[in-house]
Amino acid sequence: MIRVKVPATTANIGPGFDSLGISLRLYNIIEVEEINDSLEINVPIEDQEYIESNEHNLVYQAMKRLFDAVNIHPQGLRINLINNIPIARGLGSSAACIVGGLVAANELFNNPLKKEEIMYLAATMDGHTDNILPALVGGLTVGSLLEKEVKYVKMDLPTQLKLLAIIPDFHFSTKKARSLLPQNVPIEDAVFNISRVGLLVASLVTAHFENLSEATKDKIHQPYRKDFVPYWEEITSKLMKIGAKGYFLSGSGPTIMGILDGDYKNIENEMVKFLSHLGQKYKVTVLDICHNGLEVLNDERSNGCYR
Numbered sequence: 001m002i003r004v005k006v007p008a009t010t011a012n013i014g015p016g017f018d019s020l021g022i023s024l025r026l027y028n029i030i031e032v033e034e035i036n037d038s039l040e041i042n043v044p045i046e047d048q049e050y051i052e053s054n055e056h057n058l059v060y061q062a063m064k065r066l067f068d069a070v071n072i073h074p075q076g077l078r079i080n081l082i083n084n085i086p087i088a089r090g091l092g093s094s095a096a097c098i099v100g101g102l103v104a105a106n107e108l109f110n111n112p113l114k115k116e117e118i119m120y121l122a123a124t125m126d127g128h129t130d131n132i133l134p135a136l137v138g139g140l141t142v143g144s145l146l147e148k149e150v151k152y153v154k155m156d157l158p159t160q161l162k163l164l165a166i167i168p169d170f171h172f173s174t175k176k177a178r179s180l181l182p183q184n185v186p187i188e189d190a191v192f193n194i195s196r197v198g199l200l201v202a203s204l205v206t207a208h209f210e211n212l213s214e215a216t217k218d219k220i221h222q223p224y225r226k227d228f229v230p231y232w233e234e235i236t237s238k239l240m241k242i243g244a245k246g247y248f249l250s251g252s253g254p255t256i257m258g259i260l261d262g263d264y265k266n267i268e269n270e271m272v273k274f275l276s277h278l279g280q281k282y283k284v285t286v287l288d289i290c291h292n293g294l295e296v297l298n299d300e301r302s303n304g305c306y307r
Helices: 058-070 093-108 115-126 132-137 174-179 187-206 209-215 222-228 232-241 264-275
Strands: 002-011 020-035 038-042 076-082 140-145 150-155 162-168 246-249 256-260 282-288
Touching: 002 093, 002 132, 020 093, 020 132, 020 162, 020 187, 020 282, 038 058, 058 076, 058 093, 058 115, 093 115, 093 132, 115 132, 115 140, 115 150, 132 140, 132 150, 140 187, 150 187, 162 264, 187 209, 209 246, 222 246, 232 246, 232 256, 232 264, 256 264, 264 282
Parallel strands: 038 076
Antiparallel strands: 002 020, 020 076, 020 140, 140 150, 162 256, 162 282, 246 256
16 A cells, blocks of 8 residues: 655745745645555545545546556555645645645556656646645745746745644635636736745745745735635734734635744634634644655655655
8 A cells, every 4th residue: 555645735925926835744644555446535524525536536636647647557546535634725735635646646656757747747737836846845845837847946944933824614715716816917016026025935944034024925816815814804913913923825715824933832822812702713723844745654765755
């Protein structure tokens, strides 16, 4: 049996629309084995309303993409999904399915594709790189999907950096979130973002966290999506008052992410107390950065990490 452990991700990080992503220590596990015939997909009971257990399942679709690419097909498959990443909350659940499915399929047939080829297949399935790259390689990634390849840089983040995820109890699909965005943006908004994205990356990597309240500002996607997040203004204002260094909409939302460098437990407790008085249920959790990305749990060749 092949077992892969895929991290959650948070993308965009304010101004880095469709290009920046960070890997998080919250994981899905995908187990795959070849069987005599048929397709068997085991989905956790709590997720069966949202995840298909047939050939339309995203993990299987990713595996099939690789099988077709290398022209090797199993007689049958058993896929077990162990999910911890919330579905459709802006934490990279779809990217985890795609990356995990591709790597599991590759491992099943003794790695016919290189990591760079896996990366390109994943990015073309997802449409962009911001969740795919950190799920695969970990850390903070900056990437671009080119015509025939993916160009990227992975950077390690300071160990004291943590993220506070404020996760609403409703789904918000990427398709719906993208429908809210304009087809064109004013040149001044584009310049606004360009001037901040470099500052954001440099400040994260060098621990100049005092810049993040400004560096996480965005005019390309957050202004159009934040109205669909209940109490956005109240929550983000409270985050800054209790010590967060910055905040952003995680991926396409609806999770709000605070950037922390300090008294994590007190900030988490303060936010839990504050949210209990609002008319919307939220889960609050402090997340560490995942520096390694996807791991193949039973593969000694890669020493666990998929490099």
